[in-house]
Amino acid sequence: MQETGRLGTVVSRQPAEKQDEPAPVPPTPSSAVFHRQLRLAFPAIVRGEGSYLVLDDGRRILDASGGAAVACIGHGDARVAEAVLAQMKTVAYCATIFYTSTACEQLCRFLVDSTGGHMARAFIVCSGSEAMEAAMKLARQYFLEKAPHPEPRRTRFIARNQSYHGITLGALAVGGHEARRQFFEPLMPSNVTHVSPCFSYRGKAACESDAQYVARLAAELDAEFQRLGPETVCAFVAEPIVGAALGAVPSVPGYFKAIQAVCRKYGALLIFDEVMCGMGRTGTVHAWQQEGVVPDIQTIGKCIGGGYQPIAGVLASHDIVDTLTKGTGAFVHGHTYQGHPVGCAAALAVQQIIAEENLLANVRELGPALASLLAQRLGNHPHVGDIRGRGFFWGIELVQDKETARPFPPGDHVAMEIAELGLSSADYAIAVYPGTGTVDGRSGDHIILAPAYNATRAEIHTIVDRVARLVEDYFAAKQVGRLEQVKL
Structure with a gap:
C-alpha cells in the first residue's frame, strides 16, 4: 500500500x-x-x-x-490588479471567432516585437499544455499546406527523454518523463519517439569535449530521423533549458546549432518549449536568444503573466504564418478562452513592468x-x-x-x-x-x-x-x- x-x-x-x-x-x-x-x-x-x-x-x-x-x-502587485480590473470593466470576454480585443492585439504585438522580427504572430491560450497541443497541430498543418509540394506523410515528432511538455495527452506523449506518462500510455498518441537529452552532468563522458558530446547527440538524432524515415517527421521538440524533469539543465555550447542543422537537413521544424525557461527567466526575453538559433515554433507560458492570470501562447515564424496565409488562410484549432482579454491585459501589464523597471x-x-x-x-x-x-x-x-x-x-x-x-x-x-x-x-x-x-x-x-x-x-x-x- x-x-x-x-x-x-x-x-x-x-x-x-x-x-x-x-x-x-x-x-x-x-x-x-x-x-x-x-x-x-x-x-x-x-x-x-x-x-x-x-x-x-x-x-x-x-x-x-x-x-x-x-x-x-x-505577488500582490497593485498595478497588475488595476490593469485586470480596468479590462474587466471594459470587456471581460471576447469570442475570437468573431472579434479581436485591444488587449490581445497589444500583447501579441509586444511578443512578436520581442523576437527581433523573427516571429510573425502569436496565438494566446490559457496553459502551457494547451500551447504545446497547438504547436504540434500547427506543425502538422504547415506540412499539409506547404506549397507547391505538401508533405502529408509528416506525422511524427522526435523529442527527448527526461523532458516534460505538458499534461494533456498530446503534450504528455511528447514529454519523456516516465512517472508522469505511466498511467496513460495506452491513451497517448504513438507518433512520438525520444532521444537522449543534452545533460552533461550525467550524459557526457569524462573523456569527451563539449564538441564531441554535441557531435554524438547530433548523430543520435540523425540516426533517429533515418530510422523513422526523414520524410515522416514534423519536428524536433526541446526545452532550451530543461525545467521540471531535469532541474534547470542548460545545453552545452553549440548543441542547438547542431540540432537545428539536423532538422534543416531533413526538412523538419524545430519547436522550442519555453513555457518554464522563457519570458525573461534566463536573463533574455527568450531563452533561444542565448543559443544562436531561432525556432520555427515556440511555446511560452508561466512568466508571460507571472501568475496573475492563466495565460500561455505560441509564437510562429514568418514561414509558418505565410504558408497558412497562402493556403487555407486559417489555423484549424481554437479554444473558447483563447486570446482572453483579461488574461492578455494582465500579461501585458506584467511585461510592461519588467521592461520599465529593467x-x-x-x-x-x-x-x-x-x-x-x-x-x-x-x-x-x-x-x-x-x-x-x-x-x-x-x-x-x-x-x-x-x-x-x-x-x-x-x-x-x-x-x-x-x-x-x-x-x-x-x-x-x-x-x-x-x-x-x-x-x-x-x-x-x-x-x-x-x-x-x-x-x-x-x-x-x-x-x-x-x-x-x-x-x-x-x-x-x-x-x-x-x-x-x-x-x-
Whole structure:
C-alpha cells in the first residue's frame, strides 16, 4: 500500500495481513476541491507580498521558486490588479471567432516585437499544455499546406527523454518523463519517439569535449530521423533549458546549432518549449536568444503573466504564418478562452513592468551572484551532485553518493521531503520546487530555485542561506533518523 505525504510524498506501507478485507472508507473531506492529493489538508494562502506568501496560520513563506517558476514579479502587485480590473470593466470576454480585443492585439504585438522580427504572430491560450497541443497541430498543418509540394506523410515528432511538455495527452506523449506518462500510455498518441537529452552532468563522458558530446547527440538524432524515415517527421521538440524533469539543465555550447542543422537537413521544424525557461527567466526575453538559433515554433507560458492570470501562447515564424496565409488562410484549432482579454491585459501589464523597471538586467546581474553563493554554500556538500542553471533559474541535484552520482532510491522521496521541511519548519519558511526522475524518469531528485525578477541582492542572500541550511539540516537529520524532530 502507499500513503501520501503533505506535499505528495508517497510513503511505502506494509500490506494488510488479510488481503480480502475491503479498504477502509476514508473520512469525509472538509474540502470540496478535487485537489492533486486527496488525503491532504492544504494550507491556504491568504495574501502575497512581493517575494513572500502569507498562509492562513500566519507563516510568511519566502517564495524562492515562484511556485512552479511562475511569479516573476512577485505577488500582490497593485498595478497588475488595476490593469485586470480596468479590462474587466471594459470587456471581460471576447469570442475570437468573431472579434479581436485591444488587449490581445497589444500583447501579441509586444511578443512578436520581442523576437527581433523573427516571429510573425502569436496565438494566446490559457496553459502551457494547451500551447504545446497547438504547436504540434500547427506543425502538422504547415506540412499539409506547404506549397507547391505538401508533405502529408509528416506525422511524427522526435523529442527527448527526461523532458516534460505538458499534461494533456498530446503534450504528455511528447514529454519523456516516465512517472508522469505511466498511467496513460495506452491513451497517448504513438507518433512520438525520444532521444537522449543534452545533460552533461550525467550524459557526457569524462573523456569527451563539449564538441564531441554535441557531435554524438547530433548523430543520435540523425540516426533517429533515418530510422523513422526523414520524410515522416514534423519536428524536433526541446526545452532550451530543461525545467521540471531535469532541474534547470542548460545545453552545452553549440548543441542547438547542431540540432537545428539536423532538422534543416531533413526538412523538419524545430519547436522550442519555453513555457518554464522563457519570458525573461534566463536573463533574455527568450531563452533561444542565448543559443544562436531561432525556432520555427515556440511555446511560452508561466512568466508571460507571472501568475496573475492563466495565460500561455505560441509564437510562429514568418514561414509558418505565410504558408497558412497562402493556403487555407486559417489555423484549424481554437479554444473558447483563447486570446482572453483579461488574461492578455494582465500579461501585458506584467511585461510592461519588467521592461520599465529593467528587471532582466537585474536577472543578468544577480543570476551569477545566485550561482556563486549556491556553489559556496552547497558545492562541497556530500549529497549535492550538481548545481546548474542560468539567470534566475537554478537546479540543485541531490545524490546518495557524490563520487559516483548515484541517486537516492525513488522511495526515499528526498526532493519532496526537503520541500515539505522548507514549508513546515519555521527555521526555514521557504518554498522550493521539487522534482524527481532526474536520472531516468523515475529515480533522481532535484530542487529548483526561480526567484522573482525584482528580487534584491539581500533577498538572494536570504534565499541561499535558507536553502543551504534546509539541505544541510535535512541530510543531517536523515542520517541519524530524526527527520521528524526538525519539523516544528
